Amino acid sequence: MIGLFLGDTDFPEIVLKKIKKLKKKYFIIDFSKNNKFKKDKNSYRISIGQFGKIIKLIKKKKSNKVLFAGKIARPNLKSLRLDLKGIYYMPSVIKASKIGDAAIIKSIINILFNEEIKVISSIHFNPELSLKKGIYTKTKSNKNENNSIKKAINYFNKINNLDHVQALVVKDEKIIAIEGKQGTKNMLSRLKKNSKGILIKLPKNKQDLRMDLPTVGLQTIKDIKKYGLKGLVLKSKKNIFLNKDEVIRFADKNNIFIKVI
Known part of the structure; x- marks a missing residue:
């Protein structure tokens, strides 16, 4: 039971x-x-x-x-x-x-x-909802974008494991937006249109991975397009990815990359 x-x-x-x-x-x-x-x-x-x-x-x-x-x-x-x-x-x-x-x-x-x-773990019975390491789209991140991703990873490694931050936007190796208590959607709404940043959603350093994993779905990728972001980055097996096929089709159609590190 x-x-x-x-x-x-x-x-x-x-x-x-x-x-x-x-x-x-x-x-x-x-x-x-x-x-x-x-x-x-x-x-x-x-x-x-x-x-x-x-x-x-x-x-x-x-x-x-x-x-x-x-x-x-x-x-x-x-x-x-x-x-x-x-x-x-x-x-x-x-x-x-x-x-x-x-x-x-x-x-x-x-x-x-x-x-x-x-x-x-919240995905104990649904391991298929968590993506493994790889590139899931036709569009791939370039060298400059990969350097920006490294910058974001360093930030996540330093924050408190009970902090509310699970997402940020990085561009040209600079963090341009950080998630507040209102969540990812609210953070993105504060961006300028066509911001050309990258959305990074990672678990916090030493986070309890049994719950509160970073979650993305169709609305996430639609918001990425709406605010002119270039891609999405997640952590391997430490994410919840809903509507996988539909999200990837949408990303490919709009030249958005999805990278799992």
């Missing part, structure tokens, strides 16, 4: 579909904003502050493994419902919330570890 902590975006639905295809027994703790899994008979809606209830459910289901998939929004601490374990554990979550979304999930993972519950 696998416990699924599911949030927003399309990724959780893809994970759930694969779990069903594999005929794995599962239950869902629905952390999405609008209770999107409420029609599933195995779904439960539990406040993130009710750790006692969450842990009791996991143990009742005789599950010692869970995975996180999708975006879990930062809880509204003022209206959060707490049980006894929630009161005990909540200070660590509140502290983490001041750092960023990744830190919140990391704090929950630590709480589950304390309760002898193992968290596995």
Whole structure:
């Protein structure tokens, strides 16, 4: 029995579909904003502050493994419902919330570890969603662009593993945009049109790779075209790549390179 902590975006639905295809027994703790899994008979809606209830459910289901998939929004601490374990554990979550979304999930993972519950990779059942090293498009990066990519890698290697930054744009060996808490799309919207930069989406140095992997899909590549970027760079086996065939076709049609390092 696998416990699924599911949030927003399309990724959780893809994970759930694969779990069903594999005929794995599962239950869902629905952390999405609008209770999107409420029609599933195995779904439960539990406040993130009710750790006692969450842990009791996991143990009742005789599950010692869970995975996180999708975006879990930062809880509204003022209206959060707490049980006894929630009161005990909540200070660590509140502290983490001041750092960023990744830190919140990391704090929950630590709480589950304390309760002898193992968290596995979000792509454990969907390894096909993560691209391996290589060039996936007809268009390739040139020498100047490769030097810019190296500049971006050096930056990622220096930032805190709980920082919210998972993406930046680099051009002519200069970083021209860095992702904020609002995400990649918001960062790109601040660029000038036809910026000719490169979007780099990498996991942070020492990031917990069981969750919060850099995710791209069709909308990402459309935004790359919209803001005149030349390419996309990801880290091998440390990404979630949705709608692969459709994305690559779009990239080829618009002379955009996709490189996995």
